[in-house]
Amino acid sequence: MKKKIFVLYGPGGNGHRSGAQTIKEAFERKYPEHEVIIEDVIEIANTVLKFALSIYDNLIKADPKYVKYGFNLLNTMKTDKVLTPLFPKTIAILADRIKEINPDMVISVHSGINHFIVEALKKLGRFGKTPFIIVCTDLTDNFLNSWVHVESDLMIGFLEETKRQLVAYGMPAEKIKVLGGPPVNPIFSDNTLTKAQARQKFGLDDGEIFTVLIMSGGIGLKTIYTFTKQLLNSSLPVQLIVCCGRNDKLKEKVDKLAKYSKKPIKVFGFTDQVHNLMDAADVIVTKPGPGVIAEAIVKELPIVLDGLSEIMPQEAGNVEYVLSNGVGKKIGELSKFHNHIASFIYNEDELPTMRANMKRLKQTESSGKLVAWLNRILEEGVTSDFIKDESYD
Template sequence: MFQARGPKILIISSDTGGGHRSAAAAIVAGVQKFFEGDSYAVRVVRAVEESHHLSARLVSLYNWVLRNRQHWMKYLFWAVNRLRPETREFFHRRCIGYCRELFEKWCPHVVVSVHPLTQHIFARVLKEIGLADKIPLVTVVTDPCYGFWKGWACDDVTLYLVASEEARQQLIDYGIRPERIKVSGMPVHPKFELPDERSAQAARSALGLDPEKFTVFVNAGWVGGGNIPQIFRELARGELDVQAIFLAGRNEELRAEAESVAATAKFPVKVIGYSEQVEQLMQAANVMVSKLGGLTTFEALNCRVPIIADATTPPMPQESGAARMLAKRGAGVLLKRA
């Protein structure tokens, strides 16, 4: 079948934070390399947002809390794990039309989920249209350590790809059969790599910074917010022999605020809004200050950038394992007070 017309791969994701989008992009890059010179097709859809306006509102709520009330995230995590919206008939009835139409119009050979709220409904659609035994449903778990969302666990997933033995054990404890789980590492885009000194200096120069100076990358994430802006304000008050990059993400209000803070800093600061070239910012940096996050953490580790991880608010359960890993392996430190 693949040889006749090339594989069609459907990747289902959501823009709840930036990690799932990054995972999808990494998988696309891997597919491109694997099928280089051959015929193939890959489509990435934001299935949660696009399926129904109510689920789109849930995504907006998640990102609002992440941006403005990071200390509420533990309660949101508890509520989602308790209520299990991905298994509720209320949401299935409203979203299933979108999923069915997507299959009928695009006819994928493989479906890949990178989000814990997507595989249940897609598995149901595959059953209803009689293709569950013909189209594999693969889930790439983007949380690397024990303690992640129950939504990742779905009995109808053909194959799970996880980052670690910890993640594998969590799925087993949620009832997934061990033979369906493969430890394959995190899906990190190949553009995140260790730069040589010349490349690092070139990256700093491209940002209008001193190529020789110690550079701090303050990463407010894809949504732009949480505790990082306050940490940046404290950093900007210091009399330090450094220069800094501040990434505001998709938050123009934060970008304007950061510009004002940068103007008062005693060292050079380059403020950036949303960027598709985060790897260049990491490669320009000697250290990164960031919220803990599965993909961001591993992207920085790939670039060999030490991490000062925001722990001023206790990490969510799926992030606490990453915090322990950073501290244990000497790849970063936890910032518990700003």
């Protein structure tokens, strides 16, 4: 029987949007009879809230160090109780949209929208009738406490560390399920090209030249320019793939570097081809976002984490996850970036060791497991038997 699933996300780079798309893609493959609708709350919200929500992305683009101040402020106040009364129109607009879609389930993949969803469901008289599930897209711990809404029917975390943090923030343990690993869009595991094929697809040198993918999610951090310039000016035998996200000014600057480069380089803005760009690369240089880390692990693509940009509080645990599992390095000083890349090129053991660690860690079935759980909720509701059942897939 066909069901409707309404997945809501919000601003904050591309990770939340990617999480919503992963759910949609996995449902379409495993349960094609259902309809999954994903929407950005910022497109539904009124003008004032749109401005407020967009501040986060603008702070990251300016300098991630500013984000920690907002993070600390939000984590010291009851954001749900403070913000929701300020935007009653948003609740009304969201309620109208839920009524229009008439979903059988509502899912949130963003920490800042959960109270709005609960209030909208209450306004419609659907609270307790339409399951509301929160999928926490942060990988480890130390994330915003606004992820937790005790009135949600269920929270899904990726790791045991996630569950411990949710419980510490007040979520009842009996309303949390642990997936066992971050879900990755199936396109990263079943749409794979050889290195030569991927490099040909994007007009790169398809030989043995070492290829570095540089990116930082949908925002496009300034350090992308710094890393690109250093490698282009180096004597290292490399070619570059540079993704600037939605940062048009950054792309203009990198395009100028590419224009005069003697090394092969391809520059992209925001792209939906990351899965195949990863196929073309030997390593990825990126900020420590949970989504890109999980995607790189599935692709067995060793990671170099950008430590020049301020590490946002909610991503600090991701750095430790990468380093402790032996799947990447962190750049603490720009002067050492060249040496890190050179070590990858000339140390024959380094890349194979990291790839072996990634093979051990990768979870290609997590997205299928997640939607299997969600489908079971559609059929049975959130039952105590379901929450206790750790074997269900």
